[in-house]
Amino acid sequence: MPKTPESLQPDQEVNNKNEEIITPERVDLSEKGTPIIEKKDRILTGMRPTGSLHLGHYVGALENWIKLQGNYDCHFLIADYQAFGDYADNISKIRDSVIEVAMDWLSVGLDPHKTTFVIQSYVPEHAELAMLLSMIIPKWMIDRNPTLKAESATQKDVSLGFYNYPASQAADILLPKANLVPVGEDQLPHIELTREIARKFNRMYGHIFPIPTALVGRVPRLVGIDGKAKMSKSLGNCVYLSDSPEVIAKKVKKMFTDPTRLKATDPGHLEGNVVFTYLDAFHPDAAELESLKKKYTEGKIGDGEVKNILAELLNAFLEPIRERRAFYQAHPEAVREALLEGTEKAKKVAAATMLEVREAMEITGYEDIKNIKKIIEK
Ligand code: ATP
Numbered sequence: 001m002p003k004t005p006e007s008l009q010p011d012q013e014v015n016n017k018n019e020e021i022i023t024p025e026r027v028d029l030s031e032k033g034t035p036i037i038e039k040k041d042r043i044l045t046g047m048r049p050t051g052s053l054h055l056g057h058y059v060g061a062l063e064n065w066i067k068l069q070g071n072y073d074c075h076f077l078i079a080d081y082q083a084f085g086d087y088a089d090n091i092s093k094i095r096d097s098v099i100e101v102a103m104d105w106l107s108v109g110l111d112p113h114k115t116t117f118v119i120q121s122y123v124p125e126h127a128e129l130a131m132l133l134s135m136i137i138p139k140w141m142i143d144r145n146p147t148l149k150a151e152s153a154t155q156k157d158v159s160l161g162f163y164n165y166p167a168s169q170a171a172d173i174l175l176p177k178a179n180l181v182p183v184g185e186d187q188l189p190h191i192e193l194t195r196e197i198a199r200k201f202n203r204m205y206g207h208i209f210p211i212p213t214a215l216v217g218r219v220p221r222l223v224g225i226d227g228k229a230k231m232s233k234s235l236g237n238c239v240y241l242s243d244s245p246e247v248i249a250k251k252v253k254k255m256f257t258d259p260t261r262l263k264a265t266d267p268g269h270l271e272g273n274v275v276f277t278y279l280d281a282f283h284p285d286a287a288e289l290e291s292l293k294k295k296y297t298e299g300k301i302g303d304g305e306v307k308n309i310l311a312e313l314l315n316a317f318l319e320p321i322r323e324r325r326a327f328y329q330a331h332p333e334a335v336r337e338a339l340l341e342g343t344e345k346a347k348k349v350a351a352a353t354m355l356e357v358r359e360a361m362e363i364t365g366y367e368d369i370k371n372i373k374k375i376i377e378k
């Protein structure tokens with residue numbers, strides 16, 4: 001069953017210091033005619049535009065985002081700068097993917113009127129803050145990051161930009177002064193780093209940033225259709241939110257079940273059974289799923305039949321997503337508006353934070369003749 005926002009699990013490890021969540025400063029932009037900050041906690045989360053989104057993105061992140069969007073001031077970032085870290089030789093792929101991600105977000109029901117979609121590279125303050133934060137992040141803190149280690153292992157020639165992406169992600173979160181960050185499990189080391197760096201910055205220069213808390217989704221890590229630990233574009237083991245019913249049927253047919261089971265009357269095993277992992281994630285009726293599991297373990301239903309049930313469920317789940325996608329395909333101006341209006345709002349928030357950061361760090365005052373005289377006459 002889908003869970004309500006109240007039942008979202010704040011990450012234990014990240015939260016174990018019982019630290020009070022500091023609410024962000026409320027930036028009053030009303031004099032500019034856009035009172036965009038309401039009395040709500042702010043969420044920042046995002047995705048890298050490196051292709052279409054898949055079921056892992058949905059259960060690990062998007063499902064939460066949809067539930068949170070009405071109750072929080074949500075900023076959803078399309079992190080194209082971050083994607084350049086490993087796609088600098090293929091910028092056009094990233095540019096196309098910015099639109100694909102926006103289409104996927106709109107199709108799953110993220111509402112640009114309730115939330116703020118942000119194109120990272122159109123708010124260059126992200127780069128400025130990332131650079132400044134990287135001055136106070138010890139190198140060993142990046143070296144020990146397990147997610148970065150695992151991702152670097154799959155790359156031939158890791159760029160400095162890629163290596164530095166945890167700093168960039170900390171800047172993404174801190175720039176809008178977010179205090180909640182809904183993410184998949186693989187992102188927790190990055191949130192931990194963000195918290196450490198926010199505390200360090202506040203200690204060194206004065207209190208500017210709230211200490212953000214991670215929220216992990218219902219399915220922290222969805223396995224791939226090949227049974228590998230994570231459904232991931234780069235592993236080629238995905239069911240995409242944009243897959244057609246025919247493609248879904250084909251992919252489900254290929255999924256692993258119980259390798260020890262030779263015929264339908266053999267008792268089936270559920271553990272490590274990819275089809276049942278997906279049924280656990282997507283079956284809307286817990287009682288029905290229980291009885292299906294019972295039949296399977298008693299050898300009363302064949303693998304083919306179970307796969308048909310899964311394919312049907314996935315198609316039923318994707319149907320409303322397909323309908324919304326068709327709407328936005330017919331209305332490209334709505335996609336443009338979602339991206340540009342959100343980004344415009346984010347620019348104002350970013351400018352206000354960077355003003356505070358520059359003042360706190362005392363990177364100011366060169367325009368003041370008094371300061372120049374003071375030094376010259378010393
Ligand atoms: P891919 O590995 O497919 O390239 P990604 O890791 O690049 O995807 P990100 O933009 O880094 O995608 O992640 C976006 C969000 O989706 C993150 O919060 C991440 O934890 C979550 N996520 C991605 N894949 C999965 C998965 N298989 N299960 C659960 N959450 C996932």
Ligand code: MG
Pocket residue numbers: none
């Ligand atoms: Mg990732």
